[in-house]
Amino acid sequence: MDRFERSEQLLARERKVSPLAAQTYSKSYRYFSGGCAPSYMDHGEGCYIYDVDGNRFLDFMCALGPITVGYNEPAVNEAVIRQVGKFSSGSLQSELEVRLAEKLCAIIPCAEMVRFVKNGGDATTAAVRLARAYTGRDIVLMSGYHGMHDWSIGASENHKGVPEAVRNLTKNFEYNDLGDLEEKLKENEVAAVILEPIQSSGPKDGYLAAVKDLAHRFGAILIFDEVVSGFHYALGGAQELFGVKPDLVAFGKGMANGYAISAVAGRRDLMEQIEQGVFISTTFGGDSVPMAASLATIEILEQPGFYEHIVRIGTMMRDGIQACVDRYHLQDVVSVSGMPQHCGVSFEGAGSLSYLDIQSVYSQTMLQAGILVFAIYFLNRHHTEKEAQMYLEATDRAFSLIRRAVDADSLEGILTGGKVDPVFKRNIK
Ligand SMILES: Cc1ncc(COP(=O)(O)O)c(C=O)c1O
Structure with missing residues (x-):
């Protein structure tokens, strides 16, 4: 059975009656690698979300910022x-x-x-x-x-x-x-x-x-x-x-x-x-x-230690992302920017690959590892060292695949899902 069967049924219905089938651009199906992402959420718990097909994702989008404390608090x-x-x-x-x-x-x-x-x-x-x-x-x-x-x-x-x-x-x-x-x-x-x-x-x-x-x-x-x-x-x-x-x-x-x-x-x-x-x-x-x-x-x-916790986890993640960039010598392709509380990656094209090709490999790999992230992460108090580690392991895998794609100057055998297709694209490759 298709992992996202219910999501896909709903998406087909909503596309007929609602532009982009989402009310916020960056939550639309077009912003994720096609076939790898759920579109509809059933419920959330702490820093995890469950889609309408029962799949669980570790969520670093936090609804694009609003979930400061955690789902279902x-x-x-x-x-x-x-x-x-x-x-x-x-x-x-x-x-x-x-x-x-x-x-x-x-x-x-x-x-x-x-x-x-x-x-x-x-x-x-x-x-x-x-x-x-x-x-x-x-x-x-x-x-x-x-x-x-x-x-x-x-x-x-x-x-x-x-x-x-x-x-x-x-x-x-x-x-x-x-x-x-x-x-x-x-x-x-x-x-x-x-x-x-x-x-x-x-x-x-x-x-x-x-x-x-x-x-x-x-x-x-x-x-x-x-x-x-x-x-x-x-x-x-x-x-x-x-x-x-x-x-x-x-x-x-x-x-x-x-x-x-x-x-x-x-x-x-x-x-x-x-x-x-x-x-x-x-x-x-x-x-x-x-x-x-x-x-x-x-x-x-206001509880003591709230922001210290966010900074500690964020620092571990930011340093870890940069270490992955260095490990795969991707400095020309992946930039890391942000303060620990809210940080992430952006992509540049390489060879014949566009920045969206590279971003698609990233999106697919993170989703396949069960991580929902939109290039820049948001944190809430339920993200701990364990979740940061899961994020970094997925990032390592994503960057290793980006390295392979850049070296081969091709996505063949690497990108199996659809490409991300944002409405607003940068004017560069
Ligand atoms: C810095 C900043 N200001 C304003 C807004 C607009 O907020 P809203 O989408 O809730 O109208 C956003 C939304 O992303 C934002 O990031």
Whole structure:
């Protein structure tokens, strides 16, 4: 019997009624080596997931970041079930909203006030609107990915459908390059500088503080997009880790162990503009079930040793990946980047093989070893030395096959599944 029979049946049905048969690009079947991956999940437990055919996978995707504590976490379940029995969205606010806002103000260094929304992109968009209203300026300088809204996706390669007039209002700057930022601040009347504070292997010494000085010198608001870095690297995010407070921050993904909630937070004078008519409002902003989940999640994240554990496992993995690259002399083909908490690999083409050929060999081999990973791993507290070892053994096997493919300049006999076929491809080989 086909290992993924039920998944494949469901996939065939969903492809007829839902583009890409997934609601997030990178969870689509096209992002995994065809025939090797399940598409539908039945349940999760700790750091493992079970697909609808009963196969178990060791999960390093963590739902693309939200699973900070672990699947099916009893304390989070209890909090959620308690609140489900009362209400989720109601006609008035829940007490949980007060408690969570107070909690975030206590743990996030820049947070004097908080506004809840749903997705990371809602939170970054809210922050940008607050900055534009405050400065009376339109131009935004950004570095990183900030979600699907026009102001940010319009400035990326994937800008189809965004009017040119909107696209012209946002410009990209290079991370870790102060000269580039300064030049763009000089050339434009900038409302906001927004960046993911941790990209690739992290900020250079003093970089974030210098970005803050520069933004302020030119009258711009500094926004940290901590949708990924918040709750993953430290409870208070990169601003706690590197000791630099932005004016505004966006949190999302990891706030509630998989429940949908995000937040914009920051300086009181900026946030109070919402009372003066800067429009930040959504029907489900006060949804109380994710708030219950978030409070329970934070209680676990606050336990002593939580982040030390993540760093220890992540360091073992990052060092192990690099050792595999060195062992197979793949430095020109595989790059390792990231801090231990969130790190991974990217691929370059070699000979006649494209980067997607190489990535397909990686994806197939990891899946065959029972590991679900999307090139860059996320960790939760259930990943231990044992799981790190399983990941590294699979990585060793994947890199040995990549070495063979590169030497043979061919995938024959190596890639038996289908190639990964992302919607957005790099313009290089
Ligand atoms: C840094 C960053 N900001 C914003 C977003 C957008 O978050 P969401 O997809 O929840 O809207 C993402 C999503 O991947 C992200 O990685």
